[in-house]
Amino acid sequence: MTASDVYLLSPEISMVGLAVLVVLADLIFRQKGVVAFLAIVGLAVPVAFSIALWIDIDGEATSQRFLELGQATTFAVDHFSLFFKFLVIAVVGLVLLVSQDYVGRFAKYRGEYYALILLSAVGMMLLPSTTELITIYVSLELATIPLVVLSAFLRDARSTEAAMKFFVLAAVSSALLLYGMVLVYGFTGSTQLSVIAERIQEQPVESIAFGAAPLLLGVVLIVAGFGFKMALAPFQMWVPDVYEGSPTPITAYLSVASKAAAFAVLIRVFYLAFGGLSLDWSIGFAVLAVLSMTVGNLMAIAQTNIKRLLAYSTVAHAGYLMVGVAAVAARVGDGPTDLGLGGVLFYLVAYGATNLAAFFAIIAIANKIKSERIDDFAGMGFKAPLLAAVLAISLISLIGIPPTAGFIGKIYLFNAAVRADLAWLVVAGAINSVISAYYYLRVIRVMYTGNETERETVPFSLAARGALAISAVGIVVLGVIPGYVLDVAQSAVGVIVGG
Amino acid sequence: MFVGLLTTLVFLPAAAALIIALFLKEKRQVRVFAGIVAVAELVLSIVAFASYDTAEGGVQLVDRISDWIPALNAQYFLGLDGLNAPMVLLTGLLGACAIFVSWRVEHRVKEYFMWLLLLWTAVMGVFVALDFLLFFIFWEIELIPMYMLISMWGTGRPTYSAMKFVAFTFLGSAFMLVAILALYFATGTFDMIRITQELGFDTPYSRLIMPAAVTFFFFFAAFAVKLPIWPVHTWLPDAHTDAPTAVSVMLAGVLLKMGGYGILRVCLSIFPDVARDYGTPLAILAAFSILYGAVVTMRQTDLKRLVAYSSVSHMGFVLLGVTSVSAVGGGFATVGITGASVQMFTHGTITGLLFVLVGLVYEKVHTRHIPDITGLAVRVPFVAVSFVIAGLASLGLPGLSGFVAEIMIFLGAFKANPWPVAFAAFGVVLAAGYILWTLQRILFGPPSDRQEGLTDASWMERLPIVTLIIAIVVVGVYPAVITDVLDTALPNLINFRMP
Numbered sequence: 001m002t003a004s005d006v007y008l009l010s011p012e013i014s015m016v017g018l019a020v021l022v023v024l025a026d027l028i029f030r031q032k033g034v035v036a037f038l039a040i041v042g043l044a045v046p047v048a049f050s051i052a053l054w055i056d057i058d059g060e061a062t063s064q065r066f067l068e069l070g071q072a073t074t075f076a077v078d079h080f081s082l083f084f085k086f087l088v089i090a091v092v093g094l095v096l097l098v099s100q101d102y103v104g105r106f107a108k109y110r111g112e113y114y115a116l117i118l119l120s121a122v123g124m125m126l127l128p129s130t131t132e133l134i135t136i137y138v139s140l141e142l143a144t145i146p147l148v149v150l151s152a153f154l155r156d157a158r159s160t161e162a163a164m165k166f167f168v169l170a171a172v173s174s175a176l177l178l179y180g181m182v183l184v185y186g187f188t189g190s191t192q193l194s195v196i197a198e199r200i201q202e203q204p205v206e207s208i209a210f211g212a213a214p215l216l217l218g219v220v221l222i223v224a225g226f227g228f229k230m231a232l233a234p235f236q237m238w239v240p241d242v243y244e245g246s247p248t249p250i251t252a253y254l255s256v257a258s259k260a261a262a263f264a265v266l267i268r269v270f271y272l273a274f275g276g277l278s279l280d281w282s283i284g285f286a287v288l289a290v291l292s293m294t295v296g297n298l299m300a301i302a303q304t305n306i307k308r309l310l311a312y313s314t315v316a317h318a319g320y321l322m323v324g325v326a327a328v329a330a331r332v333g334d335g336p337t338d339l340g341l342g343g344v345l346f347y348l349v350a351y352g353a354t355n356l357a358a359f360f361a362i363i364a365i366a367n368k369i370k371s372e373r374i375d376d377f378a379g380m381g382f383k384a385p386l387l388a389a390v391l392a393i394s395l396i397s398l399i400g401i402p403p404t405a406g407f408i409g410k411i412y413l414f415n416a417a418v419r420a421d422l423a424w425l426v427v428a429g430a431i432n433s434v435i436s437a438y439y440y441l442r443v444i445r446v447m448y449t450g451n452e453t454e455r456e457t458v459p460f461s462l463a464a465r466g467a468l469a470i471s472a473v474g475i476v477v478l479g480v481i482p483g484y485v486l487d488v489a490q491s492a493v494g495v496i497v498g499g
Numbered sequence: 500m501f502v503g504l505l506t507t508l509v510f511l512p513a514a515a516a517l518i519i520a521l522f523l524k525e526k527r528q529v530r531v532f533a534g535i536v537a538v539a540e541l542v543l544s545i546v547a548f549a550s551y552d553t554a555e556g557g558v559q560l561v562d563r564i565s566d567w568i569p570a571l572n573a574q575y576f577l578g579l580d581g582l583n584a585p586m587v588l589l590t591g592l593l594g595a596c597a598i599f600v601s602w603r604v605e606h607r608v609k610e611y612f613m614w615l616l617l618l619w620t621a622v623m624g625v626f627v628a629l630d631f632l633l634f635f636i637f638w639e640i641e642l643i644p645m646y647m648l649i650s651m652w653g654t655g656r657p658t659y660s661a662m663k664f665v666a667f668t669f670l671g672s673a674f675m676l677v678a679i680l681a682l683y684f685a686t687g688t689f690d691m692i693r694i695t696q697e698l699g700f701d702t703p704y705s706r707l708i709m710p711a712a713v714t715f716f717f718f719f720a721a722f723a724v725k726l727p728i729w730p731v732h733t734w735l736p737d738a739h740t741d742a743p744t745a746v747s748v749m750l751a752g753v754l755l756k757m758g759g760y761g762i763l764r765v766c767l768s769i770f771p772d773v774a775r776d777y778g779t780p781l782a783i784l785a786a787f788s789i790l791y792g793a794v795v796t797m798r799q800t801d802l803k804r805l806v807a808y809s810s811v812s813h814m815g816f817v818l819l820g821v822t823s824v825s826a827v828g829g830g831f832a833t834v835g836i837t838g839a840s841v842q843m844f845t846h847g848t849i850t851g852l853l854f855v856l857v858g859l860v861y862e863k864v865h866t867r868h869i870p871d872i873t874g875l876a877v878r879v880p881f882v883a884v885s886f887v888i889a890g891l892a893s894l895g896l897p898g899l900s901g902f903v904a905e906i907m908i909f910l911g912a913f914k915a916n917p918w919p920v921a922f923a924a925f926g927v928v929l930a931a932g933y934i935l936w937t938l939q940r941i942l943f944g945p946p947s948d949r950q951e952g953l954t955d956a957s958w959m960e961r962l963p964i965v966t967l968i969i970a971i972v973v974v975g976v977y978p979a980v981i982t983d984v985l986d987t988a989l990p991n992l993i994n995f996r997m998p
Binding site: 342415418419421426431433441445448486490 | 566567568569570571610632635636639640642643646647650651658662665666669670672673674676677680681683684708709
């Protein structure tokens with residue numbers, strides 16, 4: 001490894017260093033605030049390295065740098081991967097801030113809590129950059145295993161059950177993923193995405209043993225493996241239990257960062273390695289999108305626990321995101337060809353801000369009323385008007401009603417689908433938004449029913465307030481002046497679509 | 500200039516809502532402040548309408564930021580032309596009335612006025628937005644205030660009715676979204692004026708991803724729900740019956756016009772050929788809607804439901820007027836389309852007035868069950884006289900505005916589709932039936948003992964009533980007030996693309 005290789009990995013390396021530092025600081029300092037402070041402020045280092053890389057790459061012709069180990073290219077640094085690194089770090093920062101109100105429940109393990117979040121973030125930062133199957137697998141495990149531990153942190157029956165389910169299903173999904181990778185390797189002779197793409201281009205399908213069927217089976221298994229991480233139906237069974245049982249900040253983290261990283265790697269794998277098969281998988285992704293939206297929204301209607309409701313909502317949103325991925329066939333039209341991917345990236349940011357705001361408000365409200373049942377949220381509109389307003393705005397954004405981030409995100413995704421001649425998919429998506437309005441609006445109404453009561457104080461630390469404010473402002477800003485983020489998202493996917 | 504008249508007109512109520520949220524506490528303060536804003540907004544809308552230069556025509560008072568969302572080529576584009584100028588006046592008029600009839604709301608006054616003002620902003624925005632994305636944004640924003648107003652200040656089954664309203668409208672707009680994106684894909688712009696000028700001329704219909712007729716009917720689905728046309732009208736009686744008075748006034752007076760305005764602005768201007776080709780089926784639909792609405796109205800015993808169903812019948816005339824497009828080139832076709840637009844204005848004022856009066860009666864006698872109300876003419880002469888005027892206007896008495904609109908519609912539509920129009924004309928007879936019968940039952944029976952000691956309308960309550968009566972009489976006697984402005988738009992409205 002040369003110095004320049006270390007530089008390419010510097011955001012991840014500094015993140016690992018920060019995690020180790022946090023564990024050490026936890027041993028030394030008695031005041032636990034110091035540990036949290038260190039973890040949050042320390043994030044500035046990976047951010048600084050990422051910014052430096054972004055600027056450096058900007059000046060280069062290929063706008064991409066690779067890390068090579070021996071003959072293999074395992075790791076690419078480009079605007080696409082850096083975009084996701086910023087997103088993951090931002091989510092980690094907000095989750096750490098809001099955790100201040102939550103860590104009291106597991107005071108003994110605060111240091112471990114922070115360190116595990118940071119370690120999981122390392123995996124999620126590696127994933128968007130990976131260009132080789134084995135690296136993908138290792139990064140995915142690095143992202144997942146700390147999350148399994150974190151979901152057990154409450155140490156009650158539900159939390160333990162959540163962790164157990166999470167662990168078993170993560171293992172199953174990893175097995176599927178590995179099996180798929182093995183098949184792809186067997187039929188192309190390489191684990192490198194770029195080489196796989198070449199082999200698929202070179203070999204006429206007829207010359208492969210058994211035709212292309214085993215290769216496609218491998219592709220399907222890889223989709224299934226990623227599908228678990230993205231909470232995509234029909235791989236969503238673990239989602240409600242894990243979301244309900246885990247500590248709420250971890251649920252928020254899981255629902256945003258983990259999904260974003262999984263989408264990043266999915267995009268890279270499919271556009272880079274299986275681009276030659278694009279028309280084959282585009283329709284498959286469209287079907288998965290409809291399935292996921294419909295299952296998520298229909299199941300959410302019956303939920304009485306707010307975290308379970310948002311769990312099913314996250315399944316539905318994985319479906320909306322899939323619309324953008326399926327819009328790959330846009331390549332046949334004229335005009336911009338990478339709208340779908342730009343839409344996915346923007347939607348992930350919009351969805352991230354929205355879901356974090358929703359979960360953060362729920363943390364504060366649930367702390368106050370000691371319940372996560374939707375019916376117990378009655379009257380919150382009066383008791384805690386600001387919190388209720390933020391939750392209401394984020395739910396409106398999840399429906400996709402303007403002037404919020406969720407609306408612009410959906411417009412952008414649907415626009416890409418229309419260009420890709422998938423108008424039926426847009427109709428399905430829009431009708432799903434209608435279904436979703438039913439259960440989201442119900443929550444809003446519950447908060448504002450009941451008799452007018454006095455304001456009550458809600459225990460809510462300054463750090464958590466900051467996190468809530470940032471994400472809430474994000475929803476509105478992205479909804480009213482989305483131009484800048486849209487442009488960045490669009491430029492970030494240039495390297496994927498162009499390459 | 501950027502912060503022009505129209506921007507102020509649209510955002511003044513929203514700004515007022517924000518001020519109420521942040522600074523005002525006392526019920527009285529909120530009411531007085533909302534009243535002042537209502538008067539200011541009314542004056543602004545009159546100024547906007549009056550300053551429209553009919554000699555010059557075209558789009559005037561433009562407020563535009565052309566790079567609002569560059570990635571989507573979406574603009575912030577407000578403008579006034581012959582089509583929307585009367586709607587702006589109507590919205591100003593009825594919005595102000597809605598604020599003043601809410602003077603007696605005692606339950607959660609602050610939030611109530613906030614939502615009402617936000618609703619006003621959204622509807623005003625729908626009428627003056629000339630960019631499809633912006634139009635759609637306002638169209639969708641309107642859902643949230645309506646949902647909150649009906650579900651929280653309504654009576655009867657408010658949650659059910661509010662959700663039904665949202666579900667129907669949202670489902671309609673799902674189809675509209677696909678159609679908007681199809682137009683965007685074909686033309687590369689959201690600019691309504693440019694699309695109207697280019698589609699079919701510079702840009703052939705064949706560039707749409709769906710056949711022009713499908714796109715037309717996707718739009719029509721959204722507008723028909725709002726208008727409403729049988730069979731998608733069922734949300735209207737429920738929403739009206741359960742909504743508070745002011746919301747009924749806004750709903751019947753302005754929100755339904757969004758549908759008619761949409762048909763004129765989009766379906767007719769952009770797809771005149773399709774409207775012409777499908778003129779007969781649409782005319783049959785309109786005639787059925789008129790007759791069905793009228794027959795069902797006959798059977799109603801709830802005063803509010805009665806007025807609501809009469810709206811279904813009367814708004815059918817708007818669609819009937821639109822079908823005169825089939826006869827363009829000869830006879831009175833543009834008269835029919837002008838009539839449709841005048842009908843929207845007059846129905847807004849007349850039905851708005853009827854709902855104000857029904858609300859007043861309900862407040863006084865605490866029932867809307869028609870058999871329980873008798874002899875109001877003796878007890879509350881002012882209300883009774885106003886009721887008679889509104890009723891006569893509604894059944895189309897010459898000298899009042901309803902007559903002008905209906906005669907124009909019949910004149911224009913008859914040549915295109917004589918049979919449907921002949922049947923639709925029976926709607927007028929039925930209207931005379933149900934209105935006179937109702938007036939006779941509630942006003943002129945023997946005064947009942949239960950209604951002893953009723954007080955007539957206070958000056959505060961008379962204010963909106965008198966304003967609306969003046970509007971009805973002025974348009975009835977001198978319709979050129981409205982038609983002169985409309986005539987500047989109509990010659991350019993229908994430019995057939997295909998022979």
